[in-house]
Amino acid sequence: MIQRIPFQDPPIAGDVARLQSLLREALVALRFHRAGRITVLNLACGRADETGALAAALAPAEIGLYLGIDLRATAIEEAGKRWKLETGNIEFRSGDASSVNK
Template structure:
């Protein structure tokens, strides 16, 4: 049987993410002239085009700021998305620790803090600090959105966010999430949830 090329799998993952994100945040995101999104622990930020589309439906212009500790991935994100985004959306990706977010004055107070495949399970103290500082940075009406690879990790991260004072206002389980063959039990954007500041 022929294998589906990897780029097609990625495209299919992103199409599902786009639909689920729109369904998840649409009821909670006010239309504004300008929206800003902070993509924390963004890696290569493959989902930037999807985020730009969703923001464009709610604003005249948008800025996507991404950060991660991995320099090569941040380099790839910058070179790809400086070319590929439409004019009304700008982007900028930097190497920085999400648990040192409060050191970064230029981030301002984003409308959305986004964490795709958050990794709370892997390092609870660091991810608690990332969640805490993301909530502190967020504007008062802002949304914090997470996606997770598996049930247990999602439940633990949601609980940690609630212990930090966040209120969950929506969630989606992705029934068509692609299983990761090399990571048993994990699948792409299996869970999505949106939180507001308490």
């Protein structure tokens, strides 16, 4: 996962680093291990600040598809500018997550 633009608020970087650590601990406790390609669905993703932390915590799994959905179009626009996958597809959509597959 490549972060193309930095966070606008400096404390966010620290929060995201802590989140990554907590996610990794949770995945270890759940004995989650995937070495292949996975799909990530991030509902109510906002600016998708946590995207890099999710990708790092899920390693060595490779994200084949990352889909973020949020109601706020401006947040989705920022998320799309910030993140890029080295391989696979990443997409951010403006929409109501409660109506997915309806």
